[in-house]
Amino acid sequence: MNFDKEKPLDIFLNMLFERYAQQVPAVRMITSALISSGVIDGQQDIVNDHIAFRTLGVPHLGIASFEKIFLHQGYKKMDYYHFEAKKLNAYWYAPPSPEYPRIFMSELIVDDLSEKAQEIIHRYTNNINQDPVDALDLDNGLQIGEFFHQPLWPLPAIEDYRNLLEESEYAAWVIYNRYYLNHYTISVHDLKTGYNTLEDFNCFVESLELKLNSSGGIIKVSPDGLLRQSSTVAEMKEAIFIEAETMPIAGSYVEFSERLVLPEFKHLPPAEIKKEHRREGFETNNADKIFESTYIKQTKD
Numbered sequence: 001m002n003f004d005k006e007k008p009l010d011i012f013l014n015m016l017f018e019r020y021a022q023q024v025p026a027v028r029m030i031t032s033a034l035i036s037s038g039v040i041d042g043q044q045d046i047v048n049d050h051i052a053f054r055t056l057g058v059p060h061l062g063i064a065s066f067e068k069i070f071l072h073q074g075y076k077k078m079d080y081y082h083f084e085a086k087k088l089n090a091y092w093y094a095p096p097s098p099e100y101p102r103i104f105m106s107e108l109i110v111d112d113l114s115e116k117a118q119e120i121i122h123r124y125t126n127n128i129n130q131d132p133v134d135a136l137d138l139d140n141g142l143q144i145g146e147f148f149h150q151p152l153w154p155l156p157a158i159e160d161y162r163n164l165l166e167e168s169e170y171a172a173w174v175i176y177n178r179y180y181l182n183h184y185t186i187s188v189h190d191l192k193t194g195y196n197t198l199e200d201f202n203c204f205v206e207s208l209e210l211k212l213n214s215s216g217g218i219i220k221v222s223p224d225g226l227l228r229q230s231s232t233v234a235e236m237k238e239a240i241f242i243e244a245e246t247m248p249i250a251g252s253y254v255e256f257s258e259r260l261v262l263p264e265f266k267h268l269p270p271a272e273i274k275k276e277h278r279r280e281g282f283e284t285n286n287a288d289k290i291f292e293s294t295y296i297k298q299t300k301d
C-alpha cells in the first residue's frame with residue numbers, strides 16, 4: 001500500500017490499518033517474516049486484495065449507512081451475496097483505482113434472529129435515530145478514520161455478549177468489535193516465486209506457528225477454480241465488558257488470496273499480467289467459511 005497522503009481515502013485507510021496492525025499480532029508477524037526472508041522490503045510491498053467490515057442491519061446502520069463512506073470515495077457497488085444459515089447479506093465494492101483494496105461489506109439480518117437476540121441488539125442501537133454517517137464530512141479523512149474507531153453504542157454487558165454468541169457469533173463479534181477492520185488480505189500471486197501460490201504461502205504462515213481456518217478445508221476454492229482463499233484464525237483477546245468483567249473473545253484475522261489468470265488471458269506473458277486479467281469478485285461458499293475465522297469452532301484450540 002503506497003498511498004498519496006492527501007486523499008481522505010488514504011488517510012482513513014492508513015488509520016484503520018495502523019490500529020489493526022497494533023491489535024492483531026499476526027499482521028506484523030507475517031510482514032516481519034516476509035521482510036526477514038527477503039520477500040519484501042516493507043508493508044508497502046504487500047498488495048492488499050481487499051479489506052472487510054461487518055455491520056448490523058438495523059434502522060440507520062447496516063450496509064445502507066456504511067457504504068456511503070466508500071461510495072463517496074469513488075467505490076462502485078458490485079455483486080450481492082447471501083448467507084442463509086448465518087443470516088447475512090454482503091456486497092463487494094470495486095475501488096476507484098487499482099492501487100486501492102476492494103471492500104467486502106456484510107450485514108447481519110437482525111429481523112431474522114430470535115426475539116431475544118433482536119431485543120438485545122435493539123437495546124444497544126435504539127438510541128441511534130439518524131444515520132451517523134450523514135453527520136460526517138466525507139471529504140475529511142481524519143474524521144472518517146475516527147468514526148470507525150468511535151463507539152456508536154455502549155460497551156456490552158458480558159451476558160448480552162454470551163447470549164448473542166449462542167445464536168449468532170457474527171452478532172457477538174459486531175456488538176463488541178463494531179467497525180474495526182475485520183481483516184486485510186495479502187495478495188499472494190503478487191509475491192515472488194516460492195510465496196506466490198496459496199499452498200506455499202500457507203506453509204510459510206504455518207511455519208510462524210499461526211493457525212489457519214480449516215472450515216471447509218484450509219484452501220477455499222471457487223467453482224471456476226480461479227479464486228483461492230485462506231485465512232488465519234482470529235486470536236482470542238481478553239475483552240473488558242461493563243462492570244469490568246472480562247472474557248476472551250475473537251478479534252480480527254488476516255486473509256490470503258490467490259486470483260488466477262482468466263482463461264482468455266492465459267496466452268499473455270507473465271510480465272504483462274495485470275489485475276484486470278485475473279479472476280474478480282468473491283465467492284459465496286468461500287466467504288461462508290472465511291466468516292468462521294472468528295467463530296468458536298475455529299478459535300477454540
Ligand code: OOG
Nearest residue numbers: 052182282286287290291
Ligand atoms: C468476511 C468473510 C468473507 C471473503 O473474502 O470472502 C470474506 C468476514 O469475516 O466478515 O472475507
Ligand code: NI
Nearest residue numbers: 052104185255
Ligand atoms: Ni475476505
